Amino acid sequence: MVVNLGHRFLQTCLRTRPSVYAACHSTRWATTAAAVAPETTPQPEAPAYDLSDKDNQRLRFQRNIGVSAHIDSGKTTLTERILYYTGRIRDIHEVRGRDNVGAKMDHMELEREKGITIQSAATFCDWVATMPATGEKEEYAINIIDTPGHVDFTIEVERALRVLDGAILVLCAVAGVQSQTTTVDRQMRRYNVPRISFINKMDRPGANPWRVIEQIRTKLRIPAAAVQVPIGVEDNLRGVVDLVRWKAIYNEGTKGNTVVESDEIPAEVLKLAQDKRRELLEQLAEVDDEIGEMLIMDEEPNQAQIATAIRRATVGLKFSPVFLGSAIKNTAVQPLLDGVCAYLPTPSEATAVAQDMNAPAAPPVPLIPAEAAPLVALAFKLEEGRFGQLTYMRVYQGNMRKGQFIHHARSGKKVKVPRLVRMHSNEMEDIEEIGPGEICAIFGVECASGDTFTDGSHSYTMSSMFVPEPVISLSLSPTGQETPQFSRALNRFQKEDPTFRVHIDKESKETIISGMGELHLEIYVERMRREYNVQCSTGRPRVAFRETPTMRANFSYTHKKQSGGAGQFARVIGYIEPMEYDEESGKDVEFVNHVMGGNIPSNYIPACEKGFYEALEKGTLSGNSVCGVRLVLQDGLAHAVDSSELAFRLAIIGAFREVYSKLQPVILEPVMTVEVVAPSEFQSAVIGGLNQRRGTIVDSEVREDEFTATAEVALNDMFGYSSQLRGATQGKGEFSMEYKTHLPVLPHVQKELEEAYKKTLPQAKK
Numbered sequence: 001m002v003v004n005l006g007h008r009f010l011q012t013c014l015r016t017r018p019s020v021y022a023a024c025h026s027t028r029w030a031t032t033a034a035a036v037a038p039e040t041t042p043q044p045e046a047p048a049y050d051l052s053d054k055d056n057q058r059l060r061f062q063r064n065i066g067v068s069a070h071i072d073s074g075k076t077t078l079t080e081r082i083l084y085y086t087g088r089i090r091d092i093h094e095v096r097g098r099d100n101v102g103a104k105m106d107h108m109e110l111e112r113e114k115g116i117t118i119q120s121a122a123t124f125c126d127w128v129a130t131m132p133a134t135g136e137k138e139e140y141a142i143n144i145i146d147t148p149g150h151v152d153f154t155i156e157v158e159r160a161l162r163v164l165d166g167a168i169l170v171l172c173a174v175a176g177v178q179s180q181t182t183t184v185d186r187q188m189r190r191y192n193v194p195r196i197s198f199i200n201k202m203d204r205p206g207a208n209p210w211r212v213i214e215q216i217r218t219k220l221r222i223p224a225a226a227v228q229v230p231i232g233v234e235d236n237l238r239g240v241v242d243l244v245r246w247k248a249i250y251n252e253g254t255k256g257n258t259v260v261e262s263d264e265i266p267a268e269v270l271k272l273a274q275d276k277r278r279e280l281l282e283q284l285a286e287v288d289d290e291i292g293e294m295l296i297m298d299e300e301p302n303q304a305q306i307a308t309a310i311r312r313a314t315v316g317l318k319f320s321p322v323f324l325g326s327a328i329k330n331t332a333v334q335p336l337l338d339g340v341c342a343y344l345p346t347p348s349e350a351t352a353v354a355q356d357m358n359a360p361a362a363p364p365v366p367l368i369p370a371e372a373a374p375l376v377a378l379a380f381k382l383e384e385g386r387f388g389q390l391t392y393m394r395v396y397q398g399n400m401r402k403g404q405f406i407h408h409a410r411s412g413k414k415v416k417v418p419r420l421v422r423m424h425s426n427e428m429e430d431i432e433e434i435g436p437g438e439i440c441a442i443f444g445v446e447c448a449s450g451d452t453f454t455d456g457s458h459s460y461t462m463s464s465m466f467v468p469e470p471v472i473s474l475s476l477s478p479t480g481q482e483t484p485q486f487s488r489a490l491n492r493f494q495k496e497d498p499t500f501r502v503h504i505d506k507e508s509k510e511t512i513i514s515g516m517g518e519l520h521l522e523i524y525v526e527r528m529r530r531e532y533n534v535q536c537s538t539g540r541p542r543v544a545f546r547e548t549p550t551m552r553a554n555f556s557y558t559h560k561k562q563s564g565g566a567g568q569f570a571r572v573i574g575y576i577e578p579m580e581y582d583e584e585s586g587k588d589v590e591f592v593n594h595v596m597g598g599n600i601p602s603n604y605i606p607a608c609e610k611g612f613y614e615a616l617e618k619g620t621l622s623g624n625s626v627c628g629v630r631l632v633l634q635d636g637l638a639h640a641v642d643s644s645e646l647a648f649r650l651a652i653i654g655a656f657r658e659v660y661s662k663l664q665p666v667i668l669e670p671v672m673t674v675e676v677v678a679p680s681e682f683q684s685a686v687i688g689g690l691n692q693r694r695g696t697i698v699d700s701e702v703r704e705d706e707f708t709a710t711a712e713v714a715l716n717d718m719f720g721y722s723s724q725l726r727g728a729t730q731g732k733g734e735f736s737m738e739y740k741t742h743l744p745v746l747p748h749v750q751k752e753l754e755e756a757y758k759k760t761l762p763q764a765k766k
């Protein structure tokens with residue numbers, strides 16, 4: 001049923017000319033949403049708004065996509081080509097290019113110097129696509145977000161995928177699926193983002209797209225098949241054969257501007273193309289009933305049937321069509337753009353829902369990208385620009401106009417939209433109005449990233465994005481006098497980036513910054529210097545250890561101060577136990593109130609909860625925060641005169657500290673997945689180095705002249721690894737790492753950490 005509805009809709013879209021389509025159809029959104037939603041998602045009730053013909057016409061030719069991948073796969077280089085071929089920029093500039101201009105999307109000075117993407121950048125372009133189903137040309141508007149590859153900046157990927165409808169997953173033709181490819185894949189799954197894959201760097205020696213496709217199937221577990229085969233290999237890469245349209249496609253001209261198509265498939269790739277077309281059909285048959293039935297009946301699907309099935313399966317999150325090319329050699333980027341338009345979803349096909357705050361137990365409400373529907377927009381990224389705070393928004397339904405009043409869903413505050421722009425990297429274009437399904441930015445609106453805005457006529461709010469916990473921290477102090485600029489910078493960075501945290505250590509009074517990795521924190525320290533003129537000195541990076549209980553223990557604690565002056569009295573009784581991470585709430589700490597009969601008056605319960613969270617800030621083993629813990633308050637006693645909120649807060653803190661050792665807490669440390677790629681001759685040196693750091697090798701792959709080793713290593717053992725690797729591989733090895741989990745430290749490490757902490761305590765210093 002679900003598939004059939006979607007199928008009919010998609011076929012109508014693809015077969016009918018746009019103008020005819022617009023005139024004949026007023027598609028009800030619920031129909032299309034049902035067609036694309038993953039089958040496991042409970043279907044929300046049908047909305048009350050229909051998409052008008054105008055909505056359908058606009059949405060049909062609109063794509064919101066992201067470009068995501070492992071570090072250095074060529075995302076920025078590819079996006080630069082996309083912008084060039086779509087006429088958005090006049091010339092191509094390379095990442096770390098000799099002309100010193102740098103790629104358009106890496107606009108920060110630091111990004112250009114380091115040759116890496118730090119912040120995601122948004123842009124938009126138009127593309128006249130050749131549709132694989134019909135061979136006809138259609139014009140599309142595409143919003144693109146280029147995201148960083150380094151896991152240190154993973155929040156940028158997270159927020160981009162939160163608001164995008166589809167993505168290009170870029171892979172290197174030699175290295176294939178790498179550690180961050182898996183991370184990006186997980187993020188795409190989290191937000192149900194359909195993706196097409198692009199195997200880039202087909203010009204590199206050792207390029208092997210078939211191995212990469214096999215890895216997509218086995219490592220990422222996505223049915224995938226090539227929709228193209230390369231013509232020529234490595235240095236001789238000339239173009240691709242389109243397996244759907246059965247055409248050879250070449251790039252000509254110095255920058256590959258001219259796309260030349262031919263019906264003649266070169267003899268040297270004919271057999272390969274035939275085999276791979278068969279493979280494409282067989283893979284499609286696995287995920288698409290229509291193609292499956294045709295193959296069983298020995299019928300050959302035609303071009304339109306194949307294209308329609310690819311689209312249906314891709315939008316339905318069941319399949320990823322694989323494109324090939326070389327961004328740097330300007331080869332096969334235009335056919336990839338055709339693929340974006342043909343196979344990725346329209347904004348009306350992507351499922352977006354909101355919760356009605358007035359009915360928190362009700363099922364989520366689907367959002368309809370209709371202009372007539374009341375406004376719902378999500379602020380997904382904040383940036384401090386020359387003209388004040390810039391807030392990136394995705395409009396999900398309704399229109400947003402310059403000068404209009406919009407309502408902040410959480411606080412109910414009403415604000416005026418003073419200026420509305422569309423972003424093109426760091427440049428902007430003023431606009432008067434923006435429609436549903438679009439991405440824009442507004443100025444001068446106070447909010448946090450992940451906040452919802454409405455027109456005030458309803459109480460919808462959208463769920464925010466997943467924010468990973470920081471794994472590393474360091475102390476930071478300005479080298480000269482502390483100026484307001486210091487805290488101004490820290491405030492701004494915290495607001496923009498939820499994975500960047502700042503706190504003052506109560507004992508040492510030091511400012512501690514925490515984040516996702518050394519590079520992450522290094523970039524902020526450097527930005528303080530460049531953007532705020534604040535030179536800082538930093539302490540040694542420290543791993544974000546945590547503490548967690550392993551046993552349950554009961555408590556009965558009385559906080560009492562009744563000698564002279566205003567007294568304090570509070571008794572609390574209950575237990576503390578270990579708690580597992582709860583996927584649904586995203587929490588691993590919890591305060592539960594089971595007090596009956598008013599032994600603790602209900603107005604003191606919030607103070608008890610506050611005391612619990614305060615106690616968690618610092619475990620008494622090592623001074624690190626406590627996680628994985630639940631406190632159940634069962635009973636207690638209050639005094640008519642001497643009890644107060646303060647007394648109950650302190651009673652819970654006292655109870656927690658008193659019972660803590662009975663919980664048999666352990667110290668946890670972050671463990672990272674480390675991936676090293678280096679020439680084969682250095683394999684034993686690299687493995688030896690990882691073993692020396694107590695790493696567990698979990699995977700290794702040897703290719704023609706290079707290898708990849710994947711290991712799990714405690715972050716605390718990774719300091720200084722980049723220079724060790726450089727030394728062991730004559731500078732030819734590269735590594736990346738990402739957070740995997742927190743695990744208990746070895747007993748002797750726990751002892752060392754406990755002792756080191758004891759020395760910092762005031763009694764030890766006396």
Ligand SMILES: Nc1nc2c(ncn2[C@@H]2O[C@H](COP(=O)(O)OP(=O)(O)OP(=O)(O)O)[C@@H](O)[C@H]2O)c(=O)[nH]1
Pocket residue numbers: 069070071072073074075076077078094095096115116117118147148149150200201202203204325326327328329
């Ligand atoms: N041989 C070859 N090199 C490429 C290709 N595309 C990009 N590169 C090179 O790969 C390196 C990384 O390219 P980027 O475009 O910065 O990669 P990225 O994925 O945006 O990098 P991060 O955002 O830092 O993760 C640069 O030196 C590029 O010149 C390609 O098609 N072939």
